[in-house]
Amino acid sequence: xxxxxxxxxxxxxxxxxxxxxxxxxxxxxxxxxxxxxxxxxxxxxxxxxxxxxxxxxxxxxxxxxxxxxxxxxxxxxxxxxxxxxxxxxxxxxxxxxxxxxxxxxxxxxxxxxxxxxxxxxxxxxxxxxxxxxxxxxxxxxxxxxxxxxxxxxxxxxxxxxxxxxxxxxxxxxxxxxxxxxxxxxxxxxxxxxxxxxxxxxxxxxxxxxxxxxxxxxxxxxxxxxxxxxxxxxxxxxxxxxxxxxxxxxxxxxxxxxxxxxxxxxxxxxxxxxxxxxxxxxxxxxxxxxxxxxxxxxxxxxxxxxxxxxxxxxxxxxxxxxxxxxxxxxxxxxxxxxxxxxxxxxxxxxxxxxxxxxxxxxxxxxxxxxxxxxxxxxxxxxxxxxxxxxxxxxxxxxxxxxxxxxxxxxxxxxxxxxxxxxxxxxxxxxxxxxxxxxxxxxxxxxxxxxxxxxxxxxxxxxxxxxxxx
Amino acid sequence: xxxxxxxxxxxxxxxxxxxxxxxxxxxxxxxxxxxxxxxxxxxxxxxxxxxxxxxxxxxxxxxxxxxxxxxxxxxxxxxxxxxxxxxxxxxxxxxxxxxxxxxxxxxxxxxxxxxxxxxxxxxxxxxxxxxxxxxxxxxxxxxxxxxxxxxxxxxxxxxxxxxxxxxxxxxxxxxxxxxxxxx
Numbered sequence: 338x339x340x341x342x343x344x345x346x347x348x349x350x351x352x353x354x355x356x357x358x359x360x361x362x363x364x365x366x367x368x369x370x371x372x373x374x375x376x377x378x379x380x381x382x383x384x385x386x387x388x389x390x391x392x393x394x395x396x397x398x399x400x401x402x403x404x405x406x407x408x409x410x411x412x413x414x415x416x417x418x419x420x421x422x423x424x425x426x427x428x429x430x431x432x433x434x435x436x437x438x439x440x441x442x443x444x445x446x447x448x449x450x451x452x453x454x455x456x457x458x459x460x461x462x463x464x465x466x467x468x469x470x471x472x473x474x475x476x477x478x479x480x481x482x483x484x485x486x487x488x489x490x491x492x493x494x495x496x497x498x499x500x501x502x503x504x505x506x507x508x509x510x511x512x513x514x515x516x517x518x519x520x521x522x523x524x525x526x527x528x529x530x531x532x533x534x535x536x537x538x539x540x541x542x543x544x545x546x547x548x549x550x551x552x553x554x555x556x557x558x559x560x561x562x563x564x565x566x567x568x569x570x571x572x573x574x575x576x577x578x579x580x581x582x583x584x585x586x587x588x589x590x591x592x593x594x595x596x597x598x599x600x601x602x603x604x605x606x607x608x609x610x611x612x613x614x615x616x617x618x619x620x621x622x623x624x625x626x627x628x629x630x631x632x633x634x635x636x637x638x639x640x641x642x643x644x645x646x647x648x649x650x651x652x653x654x655x656x657x658x659x660x661x662x663x664x665x666x667x668x669x670x671x672x673x674x675x676x677x678x679x680x681x682x683x684x685x686x687x688x689x690x691x692x693x694x695x696x697x698x699x700x701x702x703x704x705x706x707x708x709x710x711x712x713x714x715x716x717x718x719x720x721x722x723x724x725x726x727x728x729x730x731x732x733x734x735x736x737x738x739x740x741x742x743x744x745x746x747x748x749x750x751x752x753x754x755x756x757x758x759x760x761x762x763x764x765x766x767x768x769x770x771x772x773x774x775x776x777x778x779x780x781x782x783x784x785x786x787x788x789x790x791x792x793x794x795x796x797x798x799x800x801x802x803x804x805x
Numbered sequence: 806x807x808x809x810x811x812x813x814x815x816x817x818x819x820x821x822x823x824x825x826x827x828x829x830x831x832x833x834x835x836x837x838x839x840x841x842x843x844x845x846x847x848x849x850x851x852x853x854x855x856x857x858x859x860x861x862x863x864x865x866x867x868x869x870x871x872x873x874x875x876x877x878x879x880x881x882x883x884x885x886x887x888x889x890x891x892x893x894x895x896x897x898x899x900x901x902x903x904x905x906x907x908x909x910x911x912x913x914x915x916x917x918x919x920x921x922x923x924x925x926x927x928x929x930x931x932x933x934x935x936x937x938x939x940x941x942x943x944x945x946x947x948x949x950x951x952x953x954x955x956x957x958x959x960x961x962x963x964x965x966x967x968x969x970x971x972x973x974x975x976x977x978x979x980x981x982x983x984x985x986x987x988x
Contacts, residue, residue: 355955488915489911491917501925505925509928516856523952524955551942552946557840557854558868562871562935565873569873573924580920792859792860795859
């Protein structure tokens, strides 16, 4: 305990912590922020324009064809849903396991979850072809028969899984934010601008934070309920981490396509999701701590812990790849066996080898303390892992679909400009949302960091009796 | 056994600090002692205000165990049962269709949807319960003492018959900054 306390101890007065964490919100953004924001907003605009264009002219602008009916849409969908998982793992599972290091990264990681799920949800929305009828998926009494949704379909389970995941993550995140919004509200009360316009903007911001804080005054009686709520929401979000990607994998595993019809899919997808999610958290945390001078809060130790999670989940993913090949070899089904030979030697073998290099080889650099405590190495590896995980989904979706049973129904898949545009657009939307988040919402869970500091000090002065 | 009055007190304990005295501290350890002393002095209306949750404060104040978990459980169970009933109504009564030769009411395939519904409504019940029991939502509310959302730990003593000297006596020996709340 004592050593752990020292590692994550910030040891600053609370008022100074407020200043550190709120600085990105209260100060005018830096040039670096504007540069990053314009770049990602441009990418987002390209994506949004393509999506609207596809609504006007139809899905023909994309490369999806008869055997490869899922194409880039589902590759991107699975990729982005997976990214979200690390946020929930950090905010919920690590909370239940009393992992202190989660405190200063959980806010940003949860924000990442929410934005990733928003981005993921765009893809099935385009893919249904007539997004204006998407509400038909919900089982409400209607005038069309009533025409109910099919509760036996994994695609409908997915709808429920993703909607629940998004809503629970969002309310968990917002409830966690209320005390910090109250801190912001009380800080904005003190600010005065020089110009009339400046004062008006300050007032608008102040009123917004006042409304978002819901009249929070930090009453112990409210904290008492609130603490219970955090514990319960963590307990409720924990099965979601495991269930969401499990249900996404059911979309594949319940079909009869060779290479998909495998019982290993749920754990394989969950491990992959946590792997790619931690890589994305790593990328974002490195950027956040460098750009916003939060090195005291997001320390090398945090990054090192995440590197170890990447190493472990990376090996789990590698193990799953191996099992897939072994099971195919052992199955005595030549169609199943061909599906895997086609991954190694087929027309898309390059995608398989990119995936293999990025996902199986690159995490092993994390065995070495020198490398996993080097920011540049971590940054590069985190991006490499995400490239690998994107190609993993490419391998699963495209390679399995383009050649299934009868050679007469085989075809190829050749992504069009529109496929690339929505893929780039997805990254644009994600980073735009994240950059706006950093500027408007406290990116470190201030009340939780303070609680760790205060309670560590209390138990030090009182001995063990001061605790709970 | 729990009486109804006790349950009510456990549920709706929050009070607005609109009268009485506020004592502010810089150190949470002093607040813990102050809360204990206030409880021992038999003050009925009192509350603490802190920028972060303080371990042991609920015990020092003598707060009843929170009822939130019970409400979470009710929300989850209700949603689970209603969801199962709704799917039964849809698939077995309102529009029965045979899929793959399975029974109309093929419950194993409802498990994922039920699971998600249960979690969703348990979470919503929990959050609504915190908003209601913690009396959140009154956005015009002012902090009772400046700094309690930053670095000040404060205690409010609100019994009607208390005077400033009573409060000073209760909190004697602690470095408190005592102020009266003028209604």
